Amino acid sequence: MDGRKLKILAAVVDEYVRTGEPVGSKAISKLENINVSSATIRNDMAALEQMGYLEQPHTSAGRIPTFAGYRLYIDEIMTPSDLPDEEKSRLDEMLGGKDTPEELLVQNAAAALTEITQCAAVVTNAVPRFSVISKVEVIPTGKRLYVILLITSSGSIKNKACRLEFDLSHEQLEFFTKYVEENLSGVSVDELSDEMFDKMVAAVSAYMVSLSPLVRGICELSEDLRQQELTISGGEKLLSCEDLDKMEVVRFIEHKDELSELLEGTFSGIQVKFGSESDSFAIGNSSLIVSKYRKDGKEAGSLGVIGPMRVDYKKIIPYVDYLTQKISYLMSESEGDIISGTVDDYDSKP
Amino acid sequence: MDGRKLKILAAVVDEYVRTGEPVGSKAISKLENINVSSATIRNDMAALEQMGYLEQPHTSAGRIPTFAGYRLYIDEIMTPSDLPDEEKSRLDEMLGGKDTPEELLVQNAAAALTEITQCAAVVTNAVPRFSVISKVEVIPTGKRLYVILLITSSGSIKNKACRLEFDLSHEQLEFFTKYVEENLSGVSVDELSDEMFDKMVAAVSAYMVSLSPLVRGICELSEDLRQQELTISGGEKLLSCEDLDKMEVVRFIEHKDELSELLEGTFSGIQVKFGSESDSFAIGNSSLIVSKYRKDGKEAGSLGVIGPMRVDYKKIIPYVDYLTQKISYLMSESEGDIISGTVDDYDSKP
């Protein structure tokens, strides 16, 4: 594959991303770093079309990249631009500092991506699977009404109100709290299971049957805790995007679980997926730029941008990359480790 | 104003709502309960146009209702249809029972309205302004990390993690908890003020200066508590609505505060407002059908539907009305009071 052909392919992608119109040979010949005539470019473009990297919407129009063309461009040709320092500090500000709760951190990242890219952002929270239950409290707050509070070592706090059939005496409450603390505190979130709670229900029911709703409540909270939640922010941006089918976008926003599944199956490092390449996540002509953030070295959640295929990869990839790294840093225990400024490793094979 | 003219106006609105096309005299003359010829209708329609209730998009087209036409139709002519019992029980199921937390209740109502009307729904939560602080807890959960828990008599639970500069001793924590409980429990949410917290900060700082972030934390939680939150659900439905300008819809979804302001200024009972009538909330050709729900007899929050002006008022109003009444009932302390099935009082003057 000719060096000039790559250059021309890159030029076609860049121009198409910029203008949204099919790109003709003449337009390319006028570009700065292209020094051959339009006829030569025509020949090369015909070759690129033969190879499957370009296509013509109709005979007398310019060329637009095919999937394969985008793929080649992203994987081999393009070099993402560097993020200037002021942008980095702007992002830092939007994210929040080390004290920011994890959940808010990823929400902030999503908001930042939406604003910067004007596309939809998608994030999953960090499932605190390696953290342990550090506290369970049951607090009476009204007639027959109790608030259950569940706190993990990673700082997740879940609560839930629970109505019982009878009021509990002070001793009963103390018994229950003690029992639960003994059985749950120090247990890792990953170890929590329905069977475990079933056993607990049986045990407390032996003491007092009407306590079981409280155990059920704790069980539900623990399910909340274990559940990976996916948030799409700025979904409406996709609706004002001409390249995407509105119906598909609406369907997509309403069925997050599909995307959730897809994200499960991704690797580390920045990846770019095209909607139509995967059958589970299907907005035609859409593109997903995604990366996984880590917590204490382990993959914890995902962070990405969904836009039209015609999106400025050179610009967006550094943002996703920087945010991923920054979040990984902020979530991890070890302090002092300054985030690396360099950006590499775009393993984007599907 | 002629009885027949009213009938014709109603027919025009109904037909226009049904078909979306301008309505001609011939189409109306074919309707069931119209027994005059198209020529007569033409005369009446010309009169209605003169009076400002109808207009023609262009000379050789049928008529469509003007704002005034809709207003007259809604206020004087139309009678909302009755909600069949099976629909009522369907709604009851979607809402949840008496044990459902208030916040979830209004969210469920929004979801139900979105699904049924295929328009956007808008709800505000019930600000628990007449409830009192029933519990404040500070729970140590990690090194220098504390969870503040704030519970009101109405069952709202707010929590927040707070990092201090030093760990607190058992005595210090006990002192603080006691101090806060003494000063806050029983205080109504409405009475909470920044000055109050400023005083508390001063007081605890005298004892131990590093306690003040905890007070600040409580202050923030109380702000959360007092804040009325507005949720728009199903905003995307508006985007697939031809009558509405997409740009305006996006702007609207992103600037909820405008709508929030508008809702503040509404009365009880079902009201219908048109986007272009008000200058603060402006999606052209949109219509807002809104009602306030009550808690223990006092207005607590709003509940409504936003759709194109060309919306089936006869059908939607009963839904909004029923949900409002049902929520009012579910939120109120007094039990047993069966919800009234009748629907009236559509004070919809702007």
Added chain:
DNA sequence: GTTAGCACTCATCATCTCTGAGTGCTAACT
């Protein structure tokens, strides 16, 4: 007061032509 009849209006749709951007191919040039 109501209706039939008729001339008139004008958006919409289909058809047609014109234009220009862009192509592929060939022949000349380096």
Added chain:
DNA sequence: AGTTAGCACTCAGAGATGATGAGTGCTAAC
């Protein structure tokens, strides 16, 4: 052999033209 100029060709898109028909207002008769 690779590059370029030239040229005939294609075809989407923008206007122009004309037919169609739904709908109107007005007048005169019932």
